[in-house]
Amino acid sequence: MNIRKNLLVWLTILHVALLAPLALASSGPAEAEAEPEKGPHRGRMLRDGEFAVELSIFEIGVPPEFRVWVTHEGKAVAPKDVKLNVKLTRLGNVVDDINFYAQGAFLRGDMEIYEPHSFQVSVFASYQGKRFKWHYDNFEGRTTIETAVAEAMEIQTGIAGGATLHQTIPLYGKLFYPPGASRTVTARFNGVITKSHITLGDSVKKGQVLYTVESNESLRPYQVTAPMKGRLTAVFAYEGEQANGQPLLEITDTSTLAAQLQVFPKDYAKVAIGAPVTLSVSGSDETLSGEVTYLAPGITDNQARTLWVSIQNVPESLTAGSFAKGLVEVATIDVELAVKKTGLQGFRDFTVVYAKVGEEYEVRMLELGREDDTWIEVLGGLEPGTEYVTENSYILKADIEKSGASHDH
CATH class of the missing domain: 2.40.30.170 (Efflux pump adaptor protein, beta barrel domain)
Known part of the structure; x- marks a missing residue:
C-alpha cells in the first residue's frame, strides 16, 4: 500500500512538473493578456479601432446575465443602434446563443449565464454597416489530465443518474x-452418572450421547442425549453424582x-x-x-x-x-439524479463534482437535496448521463487551484 501511495505522489509531482513549463510559457510574453482590460462597469473591454464593447456579467439582484456598454471614438453609443450576439461554447460543444435588447443605457442579454462561467466566447457586433468580432477563452474550474496519468492516479468516474437512498440512524x-438459543438438559430417571462423555465448551450434535446414567429403580444404564446442536456453555453434574431431576448441563446454539x-x-x-x-x-x-x-x-x-x-x-x-x-x-427514497458523495469537492462558494469530457475535467456547481451514507440527490447543476469523477477528485481540485483560473465578471 505504501508503494502505491508513493507512486501516486510521484506521478502527481511529475504531472505538475510537466505542466509547469507550459504555464510559465503562457504567463511570460503574454503576461499582459492574463489580466484583460476592464471597463468602467468592471466588464471586459473588447476593442477594434475606435469601436469598443464592454461585456460584463451582471448578477446583483438577478440571475447572472450579460450587460453591454458600447462606445465609438470614446463616446457612448445608443444601445438601439447596435446589433449584438454572443455565443458561448462550453465543454462538450454545448453552445449558448445569446441575443441582446436595449434597456436604458446598455444592451441586456436574453438568457441566464449559468454556472460554471467557463466557455469560449465569440462576440459579434454590427454598427453603422460595419461588422466586428472577437474571440477569447474564459475558463474556470477546468483542467486537462492525460488518460494514462488519470489511470495511474486512480481517478475513477461514474455516470450521473437515478439512485436509491437508504437513510439510516x-x-x-x-x-x-435470543430466547430459545439455550436449553438445559436433565435425566429422565433418577440415578447415578456412571460416565460423562463431554467437557465444557464442546460442540455437540443433536442426538449425541452426553451422559450414561444407571437408573436407581431398574439398575440398568441408559443414555442422556443432546436435544439440539450447539456448544456446552455450562456443566452442572459429573461422574459419580446423582441425576435426580436437576439440570445436568446447558447447550447454546451459538449460530x-x-x-x-x-x-x-x-x-x-x-x-x-x-x-x-x-x-x-x-x-x-x-x-x-x-x-x-x-x-x-x-x-x-x-x-x-x-x-x-x-x-x-x-x-x-x-x-x-x-x-x-x-x-x-429508516427511509428508502428513489431519486431521479444523484452522485456519489466521494466525488464532492468545494469550489468558490459551491459544492461541485468534476464532469469529464475526453481528457478535460470541469466543475459542475450542484444544488443538493437528500442524502444517505453513499449518495446525495442532485436538484440542479448537472445533466443526467454526465460522466463525473467519483474517486480521487481532490487531485483535480489541487490542479485547478494551482492554475489559478479566475472568475471573469
Missing part, C-alpha cells in the same frame, strides 16, 4: 443469544446471535419492525446484516427503548456480550 448496544440496540426518544417513531440493519461488532472486521424483530414497549433508566435485531449468517468468531453498532434503515 446509528444505534449502539450488545450481541446476545443464532441477535443484537440489542438502544433507541432514544427522538428516533422512536423512525424505527419499524422489519427494518434492515447493518451491524459492525467491536473487535471484528465482519459486517453483518439483519432486521428489526422486536421493539420493547418499556424504557430503560436512560430513557431509551430496546430493539432486537436478528442476525443472518453469524460467524463463529462472534459471541454474546460483544459491543455492536447498528445502522438501522
